[in-house]
Amino acid sequence: MAITAKIFLDKRHAKKDQSYSIKIRLTIHRKLIEIASGYTIPENYWDEQNQKVKSKCPNIQNTTRLNMLLQKKRSHALEILMKLEDDNTLAQLSLPEIKSRITGKTTEGNVLTFCQEIMAELEQAGKIGNARVYKTLHNSLATHVTGKDISFKQLTFKWLKVYEAWYLAGSNNKKKNSLNGLSVNLRTLRALYNRAIKHKIVEKDYYPFDDYKIQHEKTRKRAIPHQDLSKLKNTEPQTDRQRRAKDYFLMSFYLMGTSFIDLAFLKVEDIKSGRIEYKRKKTGRLHSIKITPPLLEILNRYTKEKSADDFILNIIQKEQVFKKQYAAARDEMRRYNKALKGLATLAGIEDTITSYTARHTFATTAKFKGVPVAAISDALGHSDVKTTQIYLDQFDNETMDAYNEFIIGED
Secondary structure (H helix, E strand, C coil), X not given: CCEEEEEEEECXXXXXXXXEEEEEEEEECCEEEEEEEEEEEEHHHEEXXXXXXXXXXXXXXXXXXXXXXXXXXXXXXXXXXXHHHHCCCHHHCCHHHHHHHHHCCCCCCCHHHHHHHHHHHHHHCCCHHHHHHHHHHHHHHHHHCCCCCCCHHHCCHHHHHHHHXXXXXXXXXXXXXXXXXXXXXXXXXXXXXXXXXXXXXXXXXXXXXXXXXXXXXXXXXXXXXXXXXHHHHHCCCCCHHHHHHHHHHHHHHHCCCCCHHHHHCCEHHHEECCEEEEECCCCCCEEEEECCHHHHHHHHHHCCCCCCCCECCCCCCCCCCHHHHHHHHHHHHHHHXXXXXXXXXXXXXXXXXXXXXXXXXXXXXXXXXXXXHHHHHHXXXXXXXXXXXXXXXXCCHHHHHHHHHHHHCCC
C-alpha cells in the first residue's frame, strides 16, 4: 500500500485575516487524509517546493522552530501509518479511524466532527453536491445545539422529536421551515449514523431510526404536461440566455433526465460512436445514451472546432480546479433557472419550470407511455426504485385524465 505525506498550505479557504492553514496531507492507497497543524500564514510566506515557512513571516516568532515542528508532525504521522501497515491493521480501518490514531483525538460519539470528516471525504472524491447536503445538516445541527458537539448516543427518539419541533418552528419562530426540508436533513442524519455504525464509532444498539419515522409531504408537481413540452420546443427564444436555457432543458430531457451538473461537465470526448457516455457526478454510475436527431442538432451547435477534452457547453473551464468548476456550474444553473421563467412566459406555460423539471418530465412521460418503473429508475441513475417513485407520485391532470378515459373505455 503506497503511503506518502506532504506539508502544504491549504489555499482553498482563507481566514478573515487572509491567511491560510498549514496542513499535512497523507495519501494512503490514493485516499487522502488532511490534518491541520494549528498554524496559519499569509500565502506569500509559504515555500511550496520545500514545504516550509519562509523566514521573517510576520505572525511567526521562530520560523525555524515551526518548520522543525511541522516535520516532526509529518514524521509522527508516517510512523503511525507504517506501524499500522506492518501490523496488517491499516487496510481494516476507516479514514476517520486512521485520523484518530494519528491525532490522538477520537471521533467516537462526536456527530458534528464526524459530519465534517465525511464532508471532507466527499469533497476529495469530487462529490461536491453530496458534501453540500452534509454541510446543510451540519449547520442546522450546530445551530440547534449552539455549536457544541453531541454524541451519537444522544440522538435518541426523544432528541429527534425535539429537533423536529425546533426545525419546523423556524429561526426565532418567525419563519417556519418545510416538512420536506426536515426530511432531507433527517435522511442525511440517518445516513451519517449508518456510516458511524460501519466505522464502529457507535454501536447499532443505539440506532434511533427504527422507532423514529421520517415524514415527508407531497411536493408540487415538477413535471410539465406533453402540450407544454411541445410549446417549449416550438418557442423561439428572444435572448441568447433564453436560447441557452432552452438548449439546456431539451438536452436534459433527451439525455434521459440528465442533471444540470452532469450536463455542465460533459466533454466532447464523451461523444462515442453515436452515444453520450458519462459518469454521474452524484453516484459515479456510468450512463450510455443514444444520440437522437434532435439531440444531435443541439450538440452540433456547441461542438464545432473543439478538441476532445473541451467541455461541450462552455460553462466551466478545464484549467479550473474541480471545486471552482462545480461552483461555476452552480452559478450558471441559477442563471438558467432565471432564464427559464422568461422562456416559460414566452411559451405560454403557466406552471413554474426549473432545471429539475426536465428530469421529472422525462420520468413522468416515460411512466405514461408504459415504461416500467425499474427501467425509469435505471435511466435516471437512481440506486433505489423508491427514489424514482417519488418522482412519479403526482401525475398531472392530463395524465390522470388519459388514464381515466383508458380505464372507462371512452374514445
